[in-house]
Amino acid sequence: MELRHLRYFAAVAETKHFGRAAERLHIAQPALSQAVRQLEAELGTRLFVRTTRHVELTAAGEFLRDETARVLAAVEASVRGVRRIAEGRQGLVRIAFTGTAAYTQLPQIARIVKRELPGVALEIHADLLTHAQVSGLTDGSLDLGVLRPPTTGDALTVRTIAQEPLVLAVPVDHPLAQQTDIAMADLRAEEFILFSGAESVVNDAVLTSCREAGFTPTVAHRVAGTAVMLPLVAAALGVALVPGSVRAAQLDGVVLRDVSDAASLDLALAWRTDDTDPSVLAVLDVLEAAGQFTSLPERDSTPELDEVSR
Amino acid sequence: MELRHLRYFAAVAETKHFGRAAERLHIAQPALSQAVRQLEAELGTRLFVRTTRHVELTAAGEFLRDETARVLAAVEASVRGVRRIAEGRQGLVRIAFTGTAAYTQLPQIARIVKRELPGVALEIHADLLTHAQVSGLTDGSLDLGVLRPPTTGDALTVRTIAQEPLVLAVPVDHPLAQQTDIAMADLRAEEFILFSGAESVVNDAVLTSCREAGFTPTVAHRVAGTAVMLPLVAAALGVALVPGSVRAAQLDGVVLRDVSDAASLDLALAWRTDDTDPSVLAVLDVLEAAGQFTSLPERDSTPELDEVSR
DNA sequence: CCTGATTGATCACTTCGACATATCAATCAT
DNA sequence: ATGATTGATATGTCGAAGTGATCAATCAGG
Numbered sequence: 001m002e003l004r005h006l007r008y009f010a011a012v013a014e015t016k017h018f019g020r021a022a023e024r025l026h027i028a029q030p031a032l033s034q035a036v037r038q039l040e041a042e043l044g045t046r047l048f049v050r051t052t053r054h055v056e057l058t059a060a061g062e063f064l065r066d067e068t069a070r071v072l073a074a075v076e077a078s079v080r081g082v083r084r085i086a087e088g089r090q091g092l093v094r095i096a097f098t099g100t101a102a103y104t105q106l107p108q109i110a111r112i113v114k115r116e117l118p119g120v121a122l123e124i125h126a127d128l129l130t131h132a133q134v135s136g137l138t139d140g141s142l143d144l145g146v147l148r149p150p151t152t153g154d155a156l157t158v159r160t161i162a163q164e165p166l167v168l169a170v171p172v173d174h175p176l177a178q179q180t181d182i183a184m185a186d187l188r189a190e191e192f193i194l195f196s197g198a199e200s201v202v203n204d205a206v207l208t209s210c211r212e213a214g215f216t217p218t219v220a221h222r223v224a225g226t227a228v229m230l231p232l233v234a235a236a237l238g239v240a241l242v243p244g245s246v247r248a249a250q251l252d253g254v255v256l257r258d259v260s261d262a263a264s265l266d267l268a269l270a271w272r273t274d275d276t277d278p279s280v281l282a283v284l285d286v287l288e289a290a291g292q293f294t295s296l297p298e299r300d301s302t303p304e305l306d307e308v309s310r
Numbered sequence: 311m312e313l314r315h316l317r318y319f320a321a322v323a324e325t326k327h328f329g330r331a332a333e334r335l336h337i338a339q340p341a342l343s344q345a346v347r348q349l350e351a352e353l354g355t356r357l358f359v360r361t362t363r364h365v366e367l368t369a370a371g372e373f374l375r376d377e378t379a380r381v382l383a384a385v386e387a388s389v390r391g392v393r394r395i396a397e398g399r400q401g402l403v404r405i406a407f408t409g410t411a412a413y414t415q416l417p418q419i420a421r422i423v424k425r426e427l428p429g430v431a432l433e434i435h436a437d438l439l440t441h442a443q444v445s446g447l448t449d450g451s452l453d454l455g456v457l458r459p460p461t462t463g464d465a466l467t468v469r470t471i472a473q474e475p476l477v478l479a480v481p482v483d484h485p486l487a488q489q490t491d492i493a494m495a496d497l498r499a500e501e502f503i504l505f506s507g508a509e510s511v512v513n514d515a516v517l518t519s520c521r522e523a524g525f526t527p528t529v530a531h532r533v534a535g536t537a538v539m540l541p542l543v544a545a546a547l548g549v550a551l552v553p554g555s556v557r558a559a560q561l562d563g564v565v566l567r568d569v570s571d572a573a574s575l576d577l578a579l580a581w582r583t584d585d586t587d588p589s590v591l592a593v594l595d596v597l598e599a600a601g602q603f604t605s606l607p608e609r610d611s612t613p614e615l616d617e618v619s620r
Numbered sequence: 621c622c623t624g625a626t627t628g629a630t631c632a633c634t635t636c637g638a639c640a641t642a643t644c645a646a647t648c649a650t
Numbered sequence: 651a652t653g654a655t656t657g658a659t660a661t662g663t664c665g666a667a668g669t670g671a672t673c674a675a676t677c678a679g680g
Contacts, residue, residue: 001385002312004638018657031639033658043389045396045588052646052656059587060395067388071381075311078377079353085370086355277369278355314667328628341668343629362627362675 003075005039006068008032009047013065016055088282090119095144095283096128096136099226101267103248105146105162109287116286120279127225131199137272143280145270148201158270159293164244166205166262169229169254171236177255184213184261191220191238193229205263206241213261230254243267269293313385315349316378318342319357323375326365398592400429405454405593406438406446409536411577413558415456415472419597426596430589437535441509447582453590455580458511468580471602474554476515476572479539479564481546487565494523494571501530501548503539515573516551523571540564553577579603 011021012032022029040047047061057065084090093113097106106124113120125142134151136142149158168187170176176186187210194217195203210217220238223229226246233240234253243265247256269287271280287293321331322342332339350357357371367375394400403423407416416434423430435452444461446452459468478497480486486496497520504527505513520527530548533539539550544563553575557566579597581590597603 001389002314004312006385019655027638028640029657030641030659034638037658043392043396045392046586047392050657052658053648055657059401059589060392063395064388064392067384067391071384071388074377074381074384075316078374078381079311081377082353082355082357082370082374085373086353091369276356279369329626337667338669339628340630340670344667347629360628362629363677365628 088278091279096125398588401589406435506532
């Protein structure tokens with residue numbers, strides 16, 4: 001038995017007329033009669049009572065008509081589902097964010113994906129350091145990463161999506177909280193709160209900025225992430241240079257000030273260069289279309305059909 | 311797309327090995343590769359990631375694997391359902407009973423059908439007179455009828471399934487309630503309760519019995535059915551001759567007595583001779599196998615009955 | 621690094637069956 | 651009666667499903 005038999009049967013069952021059913025199926029009437037007879041032979045029972053003037057369903061035929069409608073609908077739904085997945089309009093994308101990017105990039109990206117690809121679910125891993133994201137992308141446990149370049153290797157494609165200057169976080173009652181036109185040199189005497197961990201790109205930028213301003217910062221504390229860092233600043237245990245995106249998550253007792261000659265940090269989106277997951281590609285497409293990748297070079301959209309059939 | 315494609319795909323999805331899958335499908339491996347590629351082309355996406363050493367499902371493939379399992383299972387279930395119906399093991403049979411047959415024949419028949427054909431539902435029409443059953447059978451609103459012959463025409467097949475003598479129903483305080491060896495002649499002076507309606511086979515038998523005993527019964531009342539008749543007897547409004555099967559439904563205040571020379575009534579099963587409904591045929595089969603039709607193949611061995619009825 | 625084994629893809633060929641055309645047989649309306 | 655309608659039947663054709671042989675790649679093991 002083939003779907004052909006079911007489709008033909010369904011047409012006859014609905015029209016109760018071999019000629020018209022054949023017409024609708026774009027085949028000749030004898031072919032239809034033959035196919036129905038095959039189906040009846042395989043099932044071992046008549047499905048129609050035919051007189052030359054009238055076609056009627058048997059009890060078995062009525063049962064099969066309902067079942068066939070269900071089966072054919074299920075097949076069509078399956079095809080649609082596969083197509084949806086193939087076009088990337090449905091699926092799961094696992095995306096990670098570095099600490100502060102969660103405040104600014106995550107809402108933007110999530111909103112765009114939700115609007116353009118409502119069938120794509122995002123599995124969000126917040127507050128993952130760059131090196132953790134790189135290993136996650138490499139071993140396949142992540143699909144996208146919002147991280148801080150540079151990263152090594154060409155297995156991953158990395159595109160800058162934002163630049164943010166380092167800004168100064170000081171307690172409200174700190175003298176610098178009132179000062180305008182702050183420069184790095186003004187921070188020479190401050191005690192700094194830095195990120196712990198050797199591989200922090202933010203730390204590197206902070207230390208570089210200080211060195212270029214001609215001093216080495218005094219370290220008061222080392223903390224694991226921004227979420228811990230700002231409360232310490234609020235407690236007046238020191239000052240900190242943090243990515244500008246923390247402005248999106250203000251904290252009482254902390255004032256953020258621009259620093260004229262502080263370094264800037266890149267925020268980039270990274271993915272496996274050879275990733276073929278349609279929903280990942282679709283997410284990249286809609287993000288690009290939404291102008292998230294100002295500096296992103298042209299990418300081909302979804303794979304072509306002949307590429308598949310090759 | 312055909313079921314062939316889905317079956318082939320399912321085999322590859324399960325084995326993750328084109329060679330093994332082809333073997334299981336009893337086809338050569340190139341044919342399988344070709345069919346899967348057709349399916350992929352129609353769906354517009356890859357379903358498998360093939361390396362020469364390993365086969366893996368894509369996201370779309372995993373989705374389709376589940377859908378395919380459902381579809382193929384549904385198809386198989388449909389085939390089984392059709393076969394069940396075709397064998398008569400599932401369906402609806404509309405069966406009617408004359409008044410008193412409902413007491414004795416209905417439980418027997420219902421029990422046998424329930425045991426042998428649990429998938430066949432009986433739609434029971436109780437207390438239908440013979441002529442109503444004949445018209446119901448003829449116009450297709452009934453499938454089987456338990457009725458009292460004779461019936462006319464050869465569109466219906468009629469087979470006797472029981473014989474029951476007329477028995478006398480008298481009030482408990484009636485003199486005949488104590489008497490043994492009652493004969494028809496003893497009823498000459500009684501007032502009778504008869505069935506109303508000209509076409510009552512029971513009435514015909516009662517009147518015939520009376521005539522043969524040499525009297526015409528005095529009619530006290532005419533009622534529509536046994537359910538009304540016996541209460542009237544209990545109320546001492548008269549006596550009645552009723553089919554013996556009413557013994558199965560005793561009523562307080564009514565005594566049933568044998569009458570030595572009263573006529574006997576046939577109870578028969580009737581159905582459309584050209585009925586092809588499998589569940590009806592199956593019910594007939596199990597009833598015959600259960601010995602319900604003991605007296606019917608003897609039609610030839612009792613030719614005198616035919617001559618009498620002629 | 622070879623080398624043989626394994627595995628899926630490709631190619632050329634065959635065969636079977638799905639379908640078309642022509643026709644027939646039965647039924648119905650007039 | 652007669653023409654129209656409708657499904658079944660007869661016969662031929664072409665496409666595609668399948669086969670066998672072969673190729674290309676990957677991997678294990680010395």
